[in-house]
Amino acid sequence: AYVITASQPERTPLDVKDLVYTTSLENGEPLQQLFFTTLERQYSDLDATSLSHFHWLFLAPSDEGWEMVFMFSAIDAENEVMLPPRDSSQGSVGQAVQRWLTDCKAEAIAVE
Known part of the structure; x- marks a missing residue:
């Protein structure tokens, strides 16, 4: 399978305030929500299946x-x-986001 990132900025924010998850930081500020899309194509024999994955990422600022x-x-x-x-926090894309954020904190990736 191959995965590429794509953009679809018109997506509606995910409302999770009534779920078990908290959407506010300890200081009362709301979490920042980021939407992105990945396109995946899976191949089997001569068939190809395309899947769009829509992701709602919730971020909080920290000292780092x-x-x-x-x-x-x-x-x-x-x-x-x-x-x-x-919930896909521990899925492959969630883990990739966590690694990317870790690399950004370690300044292994230039952040503008």
């Missing part, structure tokens, strides 16, 4: 930079009904 608080993702497969968002 940004911290991922949690992330939700939903899958939209071609010609199928979009599945509801699920």
Whole structure:
């Protein structure tokens, strides 16, 4: 499978305030929500299936930079009904975001 990032800025913010998750920091400020899309193509034999993954990333500022608080993702497969968002904080994309943030804090990646 191959994954690329794409953008769809018109997506509606995910409302999680009534769920178990907190959307406010200890100081009362709301978490920052970032939306992004990844496009995945899976190959089997001669068939290719395209999947759009919609991600809602919730971030909080820290002394060292940004911290991922949690992330939700939903899958939209071609010609199928979009599945509801699920907690994907520990999934492959969530782990990639955490590693990227760690690299940014260590200044291994130039941040503008």
